[in-house]
Amino acid sequence: MAKIVAGVCTSHVPAIGAALDLGKTEEPYWKRVFSGYERSKRWIEEVKPDVCIVVFNDHATAFSVDVVPTFALGCAEEFIPADEGWGPRPVPVVKGHPELAAHIAQSVILDEFDLTVVNKMDVDHGLTVPLSLMFGQPEEWPCKIIPLAVNVVLFPPPTGNRCFHLGEAIRKAVESFPEDLKVVVFGTGGMSHQISGPRAGLINSKFDKNFMDNFSDHPEKLTALRHVEYMREAGAEGIEMVMWLVARGALNKNVEEVYRFYTVPASNTAVGHLILENRPEKRAAKAKSAKAKSAKAKSAKTKSSARAKPAKASRTKKVLAVRGKAAPVKAKKAAKKAAKKAAKKARR
Numbered sequence: 001m002a003k004i005v006a007g008v009c010t011s012h013v014p015a016i017g018a019a020l021d022l023g024k025t026e027e028p029y030w031k032r033v034f035s036g037y038e039r040s041k042r043w044i045e046e047v048k049p050d051v052c053i054v055v056f057n058d059h060a061t062a063f064s065v066d067v068v069p070t071f072a073l074g075c076a077e078e079f080i081p082a083d084e085g086w087g088p089r090p091v092p093v094v095k096g097h098p099e100l101a102a103h104i105a106q107s108v109i110l111d112e113f114d115l116t117v118v119n120k121m122d123v124d125h126g127l128t129v130p131l132s133l134m135f136g137q138p139e140e141w142p143c144k145i146i147p148l149a150v151n152v153v154l155f156p157p158p159t160g161n162r163c164f165h166l167g168e169a170i171r172k173a174v175e176s177f178p179e180d181l182k183v184v185v186f187g188t189g190g191m192s193h194q195i196s197g198p199r200a201g202l203i204n205s206k207f208d209k210n211f212m213d214n215f216s217d218h219p220e221k222l223t224a225l226r227h228v229e230y231m232r233e234a235g236a237e238g239i240e241m242v243m244w245l246v247a248r249g250a251l252n253k254n255v256e257e258v259y260r261f262y263t264v265p266a267s268n269t270a271v272g273h274l275i276l277e278n279r280p281e282k283r284a285a286k287a288k289s290a291k292a293k294s295a296k297a298k299s300a301k302t303k304s305s306a307r308a309k310p311a312k313a314s315r316t317k318k319v320l321a322v323r324g325k326a327a328p329v330k331a332k333k334a335a336k337k338a339a340k341k342a343a344k345k346a347r348r
């Protein structure tokens, strides 16, 4: 069966892609950003996912304002890197996994999440920058990618709560796919930033760090955030952070944060990055620990009864030994008595 093993969350700042493509990774400004992903690249090389589901937003590249789907799942064989501000990035074509994508679409739609199925979609920096940060600059991407585009550009975007529950439905879908596949879910976008208006350039590190602090163990605090709170605290484009919650919902309740990185700024945006690995569910872990405790208690009882038996045996032995000692004493007395009798007889 397919299994989600981890989640990767990261900002998808377009300037990061341009810096990488233009060979600026060693410049001090950019080195600060790219050095934060060195460990992540090693991690994903070890994990070797078969498929990554990448939750991102289209920046008016594949979809114009004529049609803006709330959730659009890429079910195609491949997705072409889009021609955006700096031109199409020189990155490999993104290969999809149509079978798993179609299975997710069916499962999730029957679970009452109204996804748009997309069979043709160019993908912009929202998807390709996270791939570059995690996989570097390979000839071809080392795994299949299923893009999931979320509308965060045209009001009203979905709530963080809706995103979280969609993640849960995706997890259920993946876990019912019969092929053995190792799946990692990416949540991209954010962190705090605003690219236009009087507050352009806004970054709120306190909000970002608090978001990251709650992400693993208290996502319910984040799913309760309303649009206006993102807007006020994280800037107009900070709403992209709801896409992280799709990835969080797709993971177990019990996760371990295995890596965190945060730096300010990259271009005009705060860069945040988390890697979470699935751990056994708390309920399952609790049951497991109760079972282990009961087995331990049972084994202790068996041991103590095993110890008790020898003790009993030794008491018995002791009794026997006492009796054993007593028997010769009695025999001696009887022998003495018999000897006295014989002597008496002889005297007569």
Ligand SMILES: [Fe+2]
Pocket: 012, 057, 059, 126, 189, 190, 240
């Ligand atoms: Fe974005």
